[in-house]
Amino acid sequence: MNLKRISFSLLLLGTLSGCGYIKPIKPWVKPYERQNIADPIMSFSRDPISDSYLSHVRDAREGASGADGGAGGGCGCN
Amino acid sequence: MRVKAPVVQMAVQEAVVVVINQLKKIKLVYVGMRAAVIGAAIFISIGIVSVNATVLPDERVDLLGHVYDGGGIQVSGPSVLVRKNIGGVVSVSGHYYVDMVSSASIDVQYSKSAQDLISGASKYSEERLEKNISVEYIHDRSTFNLGYTTSEENDYNSKTYNFGVSQSFFGDLTTLSFGLGFGQDLVGKNQNGKPDPAFRVLEKDRRKYTLGLSQIITKNLIADLSIDAGSDHCTNPLENDSCLNNPQRQVRYVSNSAKGFDWQAEKYPLTHNTDAIGLRAIYHLPYRASIRADIRRFTDNWGVEAKNAELRYTQEVYKDVLVEVKYRVYSQTAADFYSDLFPYRDAQDFLARDKELSQFSSQSIGLGVTYKMPWAIPGFDKSTANFYWDHMKIDYDNFHDFNNFMKEGGFEEGDENLYSLDADVIRFYLSFWF
Numbered sequence: 001m002n003l004k005r006i007s008f009s010l011l012l013l014g015t016l017s018g019c020g021y022i023k024p025i026k027p028w029v030k031p032y033e034r035q036n037i038a039d040p041i042m043s044f045s046r047d048p049i050s051d052s053y054l055s056h057v058r059d060a061r062e063g064a065s066g067a068d069g070g071a072g073g074g075c076g077c078n
Numbered sequence: 079m080r081v082k083a084p085v086v087q088m089a090v091q092e093a094v095v096v097v098i099n100q101l102k103k104i105k106l107v108y109v110g111m112r113a114a115v116i117g118a119a120i121f122i123s124i125g126i127v128s129v130n131a132t133v134l135p136d137e138r139v140d141l142l143g144h145v146y147d148g149g150g151i152q153v154s155g156p157s158v159l160v161r162k163n164i165g166g167v168v169s170v171s172g173h174y175y176v177d178m179v180s181s182a183s184i185d186v187q188y189s190k191s192a193q194d195l196i197s198g199a200s201k202y203s204e205e206r207l208e209k210n211i212s213v214e215y216i217h218d219r220s221t222f223n224l225g226y227t228t229s230e231e232n233d234y235n236s237k238t239y240n241f242g243v244s245q246s247f248f249g250d251l252t253t254l255s256f257g258l259g260f261g262q263d264l265v266g267k268n269q270n271g272k273p274d275p276a277f278r279v280l281e282k283d284r285r286k287y288t289l290g291l292s293q294i295i296t297k298n299l300i301a302d303l304s305i306d307a308g309s310d311h312c313t314n315p316l317e318n319d320s321c322l323n324n325p326q327r328q329v330r331y332v333s334n335s336a337k338g339f340d341w342q343a344e345k346y347p348l349t350h351n352t353d354a355i356g357l358r359a360i361y362h363l364p365y366r367a368s369i370r371a372d373i374r375r376f377t378d379n380w381g382v383e384a385k386n387a388e389l390r391y392t393q394e395v396y397k398d399v400l401v402e403v404k405y406r407v408y409s410q411t412a413a414d415f416y417s418d419l420f421p422y423r424d425a426q427d428f429l430a431r432d433k434e435l436s437q438f439s440s441q442s443i444g445l446g447v448t449y450k451m452p453w454a455i456p457g458f459d460k461s462t463a464n465f466y467w468d469h470m471k472i473d474y475d476n477f478h479d480f481n482n483f484m485k486e487g488g489f490e491e492g493d494e495n496l497y498s499l500d501a502d503v504i505r506f507y508l509s510f511w512f
Contacts, residue, residue: 036297049140
């Protein structure tokens with residue numbers, strides 16, 4: 001139900017935008033405004049070797065895995 | 079002629095109407111197509127991986143030492159990552175990783191024969207070696223990557239192939255990515271540290287599909303949505319043997335024996351399908367600090383439902399010193415076929431006593447420091463020394479502390495204290511950019 005509502009809302013938004021009722025959306029963060037975004041402390045994986053290890057530990061200790069940015073591999077965790 | 083004039087006029091009017099209608103139709107089609115494309119673009123923008131997908135990753139070398147100590151297990155080893163760019167459009171990386179494991183997990187250790195329990199012969203040590211090579215290629219605003227990973231143990235070998243593509247658009251505010259992973263594993267069984275000749279090696283195929291969308295929301299906020307779907311299945315199953323469980327582990331069931339229970343082999347399904355969705359966001363504070371939040375939900379066809387949330391704070395405390403603090407909670411339900419103590423032998427079609435399939439919750443805290451070295455090392459632009467410590471506490475809701483039961487006695491089978499686990503995870507690494 002929620003998915004239908006979201007899909008309908010997106011389609012309506014897209015249609016209104018396409019018909020000119022809504023001004024086309026333009027990128028609202030300009031390149032010269034991305035100083036903070038480019039800061040290493042804003043990276044989801046600042047040090048891949050470290051994140052990869054912690055992800056491996058969690059995969060071994062928990063039943064869940066995936067959707068954490070890791071590529072995944074055969075760790076023999078069964 | 080005067081009679082024909084209205085006819086001609088009508089014909090012309092009809093022709094004009096037809097042309098206008100056709101134009102309207104064409105315009106409608108055009109408008110419809112435009113709306114569909116824009117709608118699709120907006121729809122895609124809801125979905126996400128790397129914010130700077132069209133920029134090659136940094137050239138760097140990382141040397142890491144890691145230690146895991148918890149639940150009677152010590153795992154340690156080195157890891158090395160080298161990443162080098164070639165010609166401005168290609169990045170090649172190699173990763174080498176070693177796990178040296180000192181002991182088996184409690185659910186494996188105490189599920190072996192009573193003789194093993196008394197003699198302590200179930201203790202063992204083993205080593206896992208993982209190697210990876212990846213290539214990334216950039217074309218315009220698209221990134222393509224290929225990866226190959228091998229993992230070798232004396233009773234478990236695997237190969238994994240990964241392919242991914244990502245595309246940034248909308249002024250590079252949005253990056254859409256798709257990934258595919260394919261793996262082949264060989265599952266063996268050890269006996270006294272050597273391959274068991276009586277055990278036929280089982281083969282496992284793994285598939286993983288990932289979809290990601292990364293979005294710069296404001297000049298201080300980035301969000302990232304990931305959706306994963308995975309499937310593992312056995313390709314050469316034997317009766318009662320599945321490649322998805324540890325052949326060493328057994329389940330216990332109530333019996334008329336002197337100790338009140340006995341052991342039998344685990345029985346697992348032949349397929350395991352998983353779905354996970356994760357949402358992450360990171361926000362730059364007015365000073366040089368960021369706060370990050372992660373949430374994830376996971377389900378599988380074994381009845382496990384898990385969720386976790388994490389909050390992370392990173393700040394520059396002095397010049398060249400970054401400090402990180404984090405807190406994470408995790409909880410999951412048990413698999414449908416999990417039990418710590420089955421009522422009798424062969425009580426179900428599938429039987430598991432893997433504590434990672436039990437119901438439990440955990441909390442973790444983490445502290446980390448990154449120090450940028452002030453001196454220049456010849457050949458490198460920047461160097462850092464990093465120390466990160468995580469402490470995990472896991473409380474199991476239906477996995478009992480069989481260890482204490484064996485040592486102290488006095489418990490009825492199945493009424494032992496619930497098991498809990500404290501673990502420390504340490505990472506120390508040096509990173510060099512060039």
